[in-house]
Amino acid sequence: MTTVLTGELLGPDGLAFYLPSAPLAAGPPGQVIWARRLAGPAALPGAAENLLVLYHSRTLAGLDTAVSGTVSVPPGRPPAAGWPVLSWAHGSTGVADICAPSRDAPGHPSHIYAQIADAMLNLWVKRGWVVAKTDYQGLGTPGPHPYLVGSCAARDTAGIVIAARQLHPGIGRRWVVMG
Numbered sequence: 001m002t003t004v005l006t007g008e009l010l011g012p013d014g015l016a017f018y019l020p021s022a023p024l025a026a027g028p029p030g031q032v033i034w035a036r037r038l039a040g041p042a043a044l045p046g047a048a049e050n051l052l053v054l055y056h057s058r059t060l061a062g063l064d065t066a067v068s069g070t071v072s073v074p075p076g077r078p079p080a081a082g083w084p085v086l087s088w089a090h091g092s093t094g095v096a097d098i099c100a101p102s103r104d105a106p107g108h109p110s111h112i113y114a115q116i117a118d119a120m121l122n123l124w125v126k127r128g129w130v131v132a133k134t135d136y137q138g139l140g141t142p143g144p145h146p147y148l149v150g151s152c153a154a155r156d157t158a159g160i161v162i163a164a165r166q167l168h169p170g171i172g173r174r175w176v177v178m179g
Helices: 014-018 111-126 150-167
Strands: 032-037 049-058 064-073 083-088 130-134 171-178
Touching: 014 049, 014 064, 032 150, 049 150, 064 111, 064 150, 083 111, 083 150, 111 130, 130 150, 150 171
Parallel strands: 083 130, 083 171
Antiparallel strands: 032 049, 049 064, 064 130
């Protein structure tokens, strides 16, 4: 059972993925704008499927904004209630777009941090958990990054769980936040 990415839901390649249409079409928090398959350093190697996702969230002022992140789906069949989700709330990786965990690559400012965290997160996906990792608003996507503003980080961390459920039918309703 894999995610079907076709039509409008299939996001563009390269850095264009992080740039939604302007103006951003309105959507509720967690609604997927688009997604695509993910490979490379930001993908968890134990996952059967890794996705890069762009989804709706809300700014501190309550305005609609686009947020990027990743979703890693474990191998095998989901349990009857669906796979549980671990939503990873990463620590400080910097404030430049290149610091977004979904953009991880050797030489990037947060590469060592991301690789250490991903080694631990990969253990969770190997144990049958979906791992959802938000980049947080403005980190990789247009707009300001509300650095260390807890309410924004919380919205983005919860929103990616909603987005993940839209992308794969095997994802259940149980979830936890860690980070």
